[in-house]
Amino acid sequence: MWILDYxxxxxxxxxxxxxxxxxxxxxxxxPFPSSELFRSLPESQQILSGMLGANVIGFQTYxxxxxxxxxxMRILGVDTTPKGVDNEGVLxxxxxxxxxxxxxxxxxxxxxxxxxxxxxxxxxxxxxxxIILGLDAMDQSRGILHKLRALEKAFQxxxxxxxxxxxxxxxxxxxxxxxxx
Amino acid sequence: xxxxxxxxxxxLVVSDSLPYAIRLQRGGEPVPERxxxxxxxxxxxxxxxxxxxxxxxxxxxxxxxxxxxFKERHHHVALWVGRQLEEFETIYVGKPAGVDxxxxxxxxxxxxxxxESYFTQKSCVPVLLPANTLHGHWEGYCQxxxxxxxxxxxxxxxxxxRKQLAMWNDYVKVNEAFADSxxxxxxxxxxxxxxxPLLSS
Numbered sequence: 249m250w251i252l253d254y255x256x257x258x259x260x261x262x263x264x265x266x267x268x269x270x271x272x273x274x275x276x277x278x279p280f281p282s283s284e285l286f287r288s289l290p291e292s293q294q295i296l297s298g299m300l301g302a303n304v305i306g307f308q309t310y311x312x313x314x315x316x317x318x319x320x321m322r323i324l325g326v327d328t329t330p331k332g333v334d335n336e337g338v339l340x341x342x343x344x345x346x347x348x349x350x351x352x353x354x355x356x357x358x359x360x361x362x363x364x365x366x367x368x369x370x371x372x373x374x375x376x377x378x379i380i381l382g383l384d385a386m387d388q389s390r391g392i393l394h395k396l397r398a399l400e401k402a403f404q405x406x407x408x409x410x411x412x413x414x415x416x417x418x419x420x421x422x423x424x425x426x427x428x429x
Numbered sequence: 430x431x432x433x434x435x436x437x438x439x440x441l442v443v444s445d446s447l448p449y450a451i452r453l454q455r456g457g458e459p460v461p462e463r464x465x466x467x468x469x470x471x472x473x474x475x476x477x478x479x480x481x482x483x484x485x486x487x488x489x490x491x492x493x494x495x496x497x498x499f500k501e502r503h504h505h506v507a508l509w510v511g512r513q514l515e516e517f518e519t520i521y522v523g524k525p526a527g528v529d530x531x532x533x534x535x536x537x538x539x540x541x542x543x544x545e546s547y548f549t550q551k552s553c554v555p556v557l558l559p560a561n562t563l564h565g566h567w568e569g570y571c572q573x574x575x576x577x578x579x580x581x582x583x584x585x586x587x588x589x590x591r592k593q594l595a596m597w598n599d600y601v602k603v604n605e606a607f608a609d610s611x612x613x614x615x616x617x618x619x620x621x622x623x624x625x626p627l628l629s630s
Contacts, residue, residue: 250510254575255445255566258604259611266612277506278579289578291597298604350509 251302253277258294261301274302277347280312283319292323300324300333304341313342374414382417392417439619440517441554441611445567447523448505449551451486454496485527493542499551502526518552522611524563525555533557548614556610558603565599575600 251259251274260272286292296319299305307313317328327334332341357363370379380399384390403410501508511519525547533540540557547553558566574593577583 250440250442252442252444252506252510254579255571256443256604256607257575258601259443259607262604262608263611266608267615267617270615275510278576279581281579281581285578285581285583288583289574290593295575347506 250275258298259301261298264301272302273304273306274299275306275345276312276316277308279309280307280315280319282315283322286315286319287323292319296320296324300326300335300340302340304343306343306345308344308346310344313344317342370416377412377414380413380415382415384417437516437518439520439616440511440514441520441522441615441619442507442511442514443522443607443611444505444507445523446502446505446526447521447547447553447555448502448508448511449499449521449547449553450502450527451497451499451525451547453486453491454498485529486532487529491532491539491542493538495542497546497550499547499553520552520554520614522554522607523556524558525553528555530558530560530563534559554610554614556603556607558606562599562602562606565596566603569596570600 251272253276257274260274263270263272280286289295299316300320305316307316317333320326320333321328329339332339334340358367382392382395384392384395399413399415402413507521507523511521525543528543533543543555543557547555570593574596
């Protein structure tokens, strides 16, 4: 049983209550904030207990997994170890498995005729320049503004780059890549 | 759904929405794709149109005799997870993306027909929920409270206690409905001990 993401944080415990020996994994794709922030959520206890119904909980980074275990310790008052969280005598494993990109799928898309033509056109338009390509969901958490500010800073620090670094940015969604521009 | 001798063990991959889009078929041909505009909930002030998502059903479309076809949704993480688990038979559980709740609300026959079609054609278990509960869960608790908190952008959080409580109740209801849908198809021994790297760490 693999459960994905914060829309379903209560599900592991709901299942555990009804089938005690179910094997349940929960993967959290989003970040997990520090316990000081997380405890400000009125329902923080219910959410943490809900998650602890799983046998194993995965996070993207070590930092997020630490935030989660310290939230359990401070908000629920349960024991934690470097490997997991004690849930009434059962150790819930807390693991770190970053999601990579599907390199094979990207390669497939990149080799399509239409994509190759488009790439060729972009390279011709920007001959002799370095192209920065950004594909981000139009979403506050993707840091698009931060990327633009970083570029601005780079231009201030290295004025010789101005005019030499075209940036190609597009919204990435679940729509087919051919529709991105 | 008897488990056959020697059949692969089943694993259930549960995500908010199912990784397949549904389309109505008429006379063996898919009906021309319904075009659904995507907009991003919390960005009302920035109405960007990201094109169309394939598939979808509205209430006038279907009855108990309708037939459907299904199309993979692009880059859906549940599919990716399912494909890593080669030694398992994968069953997907989630909300049916693009299906207007009016299609199944108050019509048990249609709801049963939808469930049957999703399951037999794509090993999917659609969690069918009323529109207002869905709204309180996703546009409500997830988008205004949980997601901003997890991403350190709490400025967007809901500050109205009563509204917050109503949204939380919908969040609980959706999680419970998922549990019911899962337990309806759960069989003991679906997952035994396994050497899968995902489950053994």
